[in-house]
Amino acid sequence: MNAPSHPHLPRGLYLLCDDTVLPELSLVDKAARLVAGGARVVQLRMKRTPAREALAAARQVVALCRREGVLCLVNDRVDLALLADADGVHVGDEDVPPEDARALLGPGRWVGVTVRDVAGARAAQAAGADYVGLGPLFATTTKQVPAPVMGLEAFAAVVRESPLPVVGIGGVGLANIARVAAAGAHCAAVVSDALLAADITERVRLLMAAFEQGRSGA
Ligand SMILES: Cc1ncc(COP(=O)(O)OP(=O)(O)O)c(N)n1
Ligand SMILES: Cc1ncsc1CCOP(=O)(O)O
Ligand SMILES: [Mg+2]
Numbered sequence: 330m331n332a333p334s335h336p337h338l339p340r341g342l343y344l345l346c347d348d349t350v351l352p353e354l355s356l357v358d359k360a361a362r363l364v365a366g367g368a369r370v371v372q373l374r375m376k377r378t379p380a381r382e383a384l385a386a387a388r389q390v391v392a393l394c395r396r397e398g399v400l401c402l403v404n405d406r407v408d409l410a411l412l413a414d415a416d417g418v419h420v421g422d423e424d425v426p427p428e429d430a431r432a433l434l435g436p437g438r439w440v441g442v443t444v445r446d447v448a449g450a451r452a453a454q455a456a457g458a459d460y461v462g463l464g465p466l467f468a469t470t471t472k473q474v475p476a477p478v479m480g481l482e483a484f485a486a487v488v489r490e491s492p493l494p495v496v497g498i499g500g501v502g503l504a505n506i507a508r509v510a511a512a513g514a515h516c517a518a519v520v521s522d523a524l525l526a527a528d529i530t531e532r533v534r535l536l537m538a539a540f541e542q543g544r545s546g547a
Contacts, residue, residue, distance in 0.1 A: 337494050338439065338460050339369040339400065340544070342506075342537045343516035346390065347374040350471060350524045357389040359524060364397050366523075366533025370516065372419055374404040387413035402441065407433050417441065419462060431457035441496065445476050450491040462518065463487055465499025466509060471520045474499060481512045488513035503535055507543030 346360045354362075356373065363371055373390050375383045387403055391413045394401035402417045403410035407430050410418040417439025420430050427442045434440060442453040444461045453461050465474045466484055478499070488495045494515030501509055502522030509517040517540055526532035 338441075338496070338516060340494075340515050341369060341517075341540050342533065343370045343372065343496050343498075343518040344368045344523055344533065345372045345374045345404070345518060345520040347376075347471070347520050347524065348378045349374075349376050350521050352377075356386040357393060359529070360390045360393055362529040363523065363533055364393060364399050366530040367537055368399055368533055370400045370402070372402045372404055372518070373415070374520075375406070375409075376404075380409070384409055384412055387415060391415050400439065402439055410434065410438070417459070419443070421462075427453055427456035427458050447487050447490040450487065450493055450495070454492045458493060460494040460496055460515065461491060462496045462498050463491075464497060464518075466497045467500025467505060469500040469521075472499075481508055484509075484514075485512040503532070503539055506536055506539045510540045510543030511546065 344363045346356055346363060348356060351359060360371055371394055373387055387409050391401045400416045402419050403415045404419050405424045407418050407425055418430050419441040420427055421443035427440055430440050439459045441460045441462055442458040444450050444453055444463055450461045465478050468478055484497055496516040496518050497509045497514040498518035501517045501519050506517045519536060523529055523532050
């Protein structure tokens with residue numbers, strides 16, 4: 330197994346630059362506003378963009394993130410991640426298996442895997458993943474998730490047993506991100522609370538500060 334050969338994801342806010350939310354803005358424009366707010370991890374989630382356009386967008390967003398020292402992961406598409414020289418990929422049940430993503434990406438890039446429980450996190454580690462995405466934490470309309478809302482208590486229980494850092498996702502926003510951090514999340518993943526804010530950049534700053542408050546118990 331190609332084990333990862335780099336430090337963990339930066340702890341804190343994990344933002345998704347998503348083509349299903351605020352589609353009137355280009356992906357690179359959305360990414361630029363997220364990065365301007367201090368994002369340290371951006372996932373490019375392209376569910377509606379045709380492959381050729383998605384590759385061009387990925388190359389633009391990776392270049393932006395690289396200039397700013399931000400990690401850029403691509404959702405689903407290992408081919409696009411490789412072609413755009415992204416820092417890694419996030420895969421779920423309907424995507425290539427994590428062990429294949431790891432084999433293609435090698436030890437130097439990040440592989441994230443969606444899981445629902447501790448057994449899934451253990452399997453993800455065995456497959457060579459760096460972190461797991463766990464949720465839906467709270468109700469969300471951004472994705473029709475084939476799993477019940479888990480809530481903070483069940484989330485914290487999986488975090489305690491997980492062999493990998495856990496990224497909480499689903500309905501996370503300014504109202505609850507501190508509690509997600511306090512529950513032990515390595516990162517909190519946010520889509521609509523950031524992208525649908527009146528001022529995306531300012532919202533990112535507020536989300537990051539709130540995560541830190543939750544983590545430090547302040
Ligand atoms: C950090 C993070 N966690 C979970 C997901 C969901 O991935 P997946 O289950 O593959 O669903 P889609 O995002 O592909 O619809 C994620 N993207 N990021
Ligand atoms: C991609 C994904 N996977 C589980 S929930 C979700 C969407 C989360 O979006 P939001 O942060 O707007 O609730
Ligand atoms: Mg997926």
